[in-house]
Amino acid sequence: MTETVSLTMDEPVAHSLLDEDAQGVIGRPLNRIDGPLKVAGKATYAAEYQLDNLAHGFLIGAKFGRGRVTRIDAEQARTMPGVIDVFWDFDHFIRNPQQGGQKSKPVQGVRDVQYFGEPIAIAVAETFEQARAAAHAVKVEWIEEPGLFDFDGRLDEAVTPPEGATEPYACKGDIDAAMAQAAVTVDAVWTTPSQNSAAMEMHASIASWDDEGNLTVHGSYQMPASDRQQLADALSLPPEKVRIVSRYVGGGFGSKLGIAPESVASALAAKAIGRPVKTVMARQQVFDATVRRSNTRQRIRLGATAQGKLLAIGHETIGSNLPEEDFFEPAGIATQFLYAGDARRITHDNVPMNRLLSGSMRAPGEAAGMLALECAMDELAEALKLDPVAFRKLNEPEADPQKEQPFSSRRLVECYDDAAAKFGWEQRNRTPGGLRQGEWLVGHGMAASARSNKLQPSKARVAVEADGRVVVETDMTDIGTGTYTILAQIAGELLGQPLTHVEVRLGDNRYPPGAGSGGSFGAGSSGTSVYVACQSLRERIAAKLGVAADGVTFKDGLVIAENRTTPLGEIAGGMEVIGEIEPGKMDEDVTQASYGAHFCEVHVNAHTGEMRVKRWVSSFAAGRILNEKTARSQCIGGIVFGIGAALTEEAVHDWRNGKIVNRDLAEYHVPAHADVPHIEVTFLPERDVHANPMQAKGIGELGISGAGAAVVNAIYNATGIRVRDYPVTLDKLLAGLPA
Amino acid sequence: MQLSINGETYAVEELDVRTSLLDLLRERLGLTGSKKGCDHGQCGACTVLVNGRRINSCLTLAVMHEGDEITTIEGLGTPEALHPLQAAFVKHDGYQCGYCTPGQICSAVGMLDEVRRGWASHVTDDVADAPQLDDAEIRERMSGNICRCSAYPNIVDAIREVAQA
Numbered sequence: 001m002t003e004t005v006s007l008t009m010d011e012p013v014a015h016s017l018l019d020e021d022a023q024g025v026i027g028r029p030l031n032r033i034d035g036p037l038k039v040a041g042k043a044t045y046a047a048e049y050q051l052d053n054l055a056h057g058f059l060i061g062a063k064f065g066r067g068r069v070t071r072i073d074a075e076q077a078r079t080m081p082g083v084i085d086v087f088w089d090f091d092h093f094i095r096n097p098q099q100g101g102q103k104s105k106p107v108q109g110v111r112d113v114q115y116f117g118e119p120i121a122i123a124v125a126e127t128f129e130q131a132r133a134a135a136h137a138v139k140v141e142w143i144e145e146p147g148l149f150d151f152d153g154r155l156d157e158a159v160t161p162p163e164g165a166t167e168p169y170a171c172k173g174d175i176d177a178a179m180a181q182a183a184v185t186v187d188a189v190w191t192t193p194s195q196n197s198a199a200m201e202m203h204a205s206i207a208s209w210d211d212e213g214n215l216t217v218h219g220s221y222q223m224p225a226s227d228r229q230q231l232a233d234a235l236s237l238p239p240e241k242v243r244i245v246s247r248y249v250g251g252g253f254g255s256k257l258g259i260a261p262e263s264v265a266s267a268l269a270a271k272a273i274g275r276p277v278k279t280v281m282a283r284q285q286v287f288d289a290t291v292r293r294s295n296t297r298q299r300i301r302l303g304a305t306a307q308g309k310l311l312a313i314g315h316e317t318i319g320s321n322l323p324e325e326d327f328f329e330p331a332g333i334a335t336q337f338l339y340a341g342d343a344r345r346i347t348h349d350n351v352p353m354n355r356l357l358s359g360s361m362r363a364p365g366e367a368a369g370m371l372a373l374e375c376a377m378d379e380l381a382e383a384l385k386l387d388p389v390a391f392r393k394l395n396e397p398e399a400d401p402q403k404e405q406p407f408s409s410r411r412l413v414e415c416y417d418d419a420a421a422k423f424g425w426e427q428r429n430r431t432p433g434g435l436r437q438g439e440w441l442v443g444h445g446m447a448a449s450a451r452s453n454k455l456q457p458s459k460a461r462v463a464v465e466a467d468g469r470v471v472v473e474t475d476m477t478d479i480g481t482g483t484y485t486i487l488a489q490i491a492g493e494l495l496g497q498p499l500t501h502v503e504v505r506l507g508d509n510r511y512p513p514g515a516g517s518g519g520s521f522g523a524g525s526s527g528t529s530v531y532v533a534c535q536s537l538r539e540r541i542a543a544k545l546g547v548a549a550d551g552v553t554f555k556d557g558l559v560i561a562e563n564r565t566t567p568l569g570e571i572a573g574g575m576e577v578i579g580e581i582e583p584g585k586m587d588e589d590v591t592q593a594s595y596g597a598h599f600c601e602v603h604v605n606a607h608t609g610e611m612r613v614k615r616w617v618s619s620f621a622a623g624r625i626l627n628e629k630t631a632r633s634q635c636i637g638g639i640v641f642g643i644g645a646a647l648t649e650e651a652v653h654d655w656r657n658g659k660i661v662n663r664d665l666a667e668y669h670v671p672a673h674a675d676v677p678h679i680e681v682t683f684l685p686e687r688d689v690h691a692n693p694m695q696a697k698g699i700g701e702l703g704i705s706g707a708g709a710a711v712v713n714a715i716y717n718a719t720g721i722r723v724r725d726y727p728v729t730l731d732k733l734l735a736g737l738p739a
Numbered sequence: 740m741q742l743s744i745n746g747e748t749y750a751v752e753e754l755d756v757r758t759s760l761l762d763l764l765r766e767r768l769g770l771t772g773s774k775k776g777c778d779h780g781q782c783g784a785c786t787v788l789v790n791g792r793r794i795n796s797c798l799t800l801a802v803m804h805e806g807d808e809i810t811t812i813e814g815l816g817t818p819e820a821l822h823p824l825q826a827a828f829v830k831h832d833g834y835q836c837g838y839c840t841p842g843q844i845c846s847a848v849g850m851l852d853e854v855r856r857g858w859a860s861h862v863t864d865d866v867a868d869a870p871q872l873d874d875a876e877i878r879e880r881m882s883g884n885i886c887r888c889s890a891y892p893n894i895v896d897a898i899r900e901v902a903q904a
Binding site: 043048 | 777830
């Protein structure tokens, strides 16, 4: 039995072993160790495992928005070539995916249809083509019932969700009185649409059972540890009978946090036919029946003194979700701590709707909320005749203004200064609509970025082999985040091995349960579990050598102590430890977040309203950067998500049945190459002793936070037109353009 | 029928005429480097080269390609012996999740050949002149390949480096 060494983050860790820097791999911009496999097409994603005797499944979704299935007629479909069977199980199919990190099944039962596209049956055949054809031949009869499809007209039906990861209401002081007292105010409503994560790999599962009733699912999942529990619960199995394998995940962005319908349907079908079943959701089904970011209606109230000191901050969000689903888009989460101001009112309510599930999409909360808050700040700065950077600096709080507790680390002001200097903010256009180059209006905009940082429980096994090679195992995933590489860097740094001598095995429940990829907690949590294991191994090695732990240097496969040099494999071969991290008081006693500042230049065509992002500079401070190359890519990716949110992304619901009408990648517009300029990203040096022993904070969602607002503030600066209804498509500018 | 893929001949029996070239590669031949991201020609993840030209393999039926020379990502290089574009993608971190990557690389190979042949694009100033492969040209010509992780600036860096080598 491998020993588990645990750390609960109750105290700051002032000295990080990573700073001893003997091996010199931590932080460096090293290439991804999984890179050659990925570029050669040899990284294996969920649907690509070659299993014997494989059958193909194709989901069948409801073609109505609310009602009850009365009959499924699969007679004709069953006679089609290659068709094995058509299955439905009204009690056990899951109605919708589960939210991330939940340990129990999502709502089960699909006779009662709650949203358009809800998967109600699955066709299984020898080939994909046969399964798809059979699915289309299945006839479904139903009774339609009145559904909740209108959002704008039903705001008064909004209900307050129970407290989740975020409290729905956080209020302090009397905002109405503070607004009345303020010399300058903004009071306006911003709206953001439903969005889809649109990860390039569609949700997919291959389910196979062995003779002992053990289920293996090769799935595209972000959090195998909790996904296993969800899937086991849905199938009434003990978790140890379920194994999820997700070694490579083709993007997730929140949409693959919890189990999705294809997993349970494949498992039930596979059991029934005694063969493995592979089901890949069609792109349209991903839009129909996985998860969306909720649409939001956000009222922002800001009130300041004539000198620009904020007195009042109100951020009241109404989102939507299926009836009885608790998740809400916490749009005001950064508003709680970003700016000073005594009177504060931050609320979240949900209008129950028969639309597909709302859940976490990249930076749930900040991504939507800062689209409103950071534009409101721009509007108030203008009303105050203040530079938006100077206005933000004026309201930089010394401590968390809501919770009245210290920040763990916060270099937001330095981010403003660094990015502003690199961008040339001093030379910006100062007259909205006043700078024109030919037919293009030129604008400059900025916004702050902030994303909460937290730890999640996570475990990893670190073993030293006889030849000195280091093996790291955890069911943590790498969804493009660079996890394979940074975990190798952490272990390599602490045990003194180059990356060629470190092997990282991820995404398999056979390994200790990791945090999973989500909420920007993956690197901090899983990385710390590796750190804790390596720290313990270092102590064991020191003890074996009879020296103090801090008297040993680990470098290039050698252990050096008191002028003795021993190969790592010789002294530690066969040693292994499971490291475990648990969140503790540091998550509660200090406010942890990563910060940044975005600056961009946008050109708007004076005749057509076409918008082009031409230049981008962002600076971030997020504690220690574990790999400067992959970290930079994460931030670029987030920024581009923000450009999409600002300009193009909108899942349009049919008002008659809630269906997303633009349910593919031709109609739901994510940014393409031509939409994205060169992006300059800088990381300011920082250590966060409260976050974890690595002193690193999350970055996966930092880039998106605030990015879209910088675009829209630049559009205003270019045109003099304020659009508060996202996305800012050109039709919303046309009437106001000078042309 | 017989198909020539990456220089090898594959004999395919009892092929369902509905099978796309992409599904043939992935589901019948085990060549899973070509990816399915939409199955509708909207994302570019399935891009392969047919007789040197880039196409969306999800939008063409396998039965149409007897006698064609098909090149997939597996035919460009291996993890041990990468094609220059594959190596440049690793160096410049021109990917994150890696799912669109084979399509981006195959597309870039085809795109560079189009530029060599003097094909103009939407952003070419004078269609009579040989196009100069600046960043705007790369972005325009690669816009059929979506990368939701948004490694776009890094992909442009990788392609530019190879184009200039």
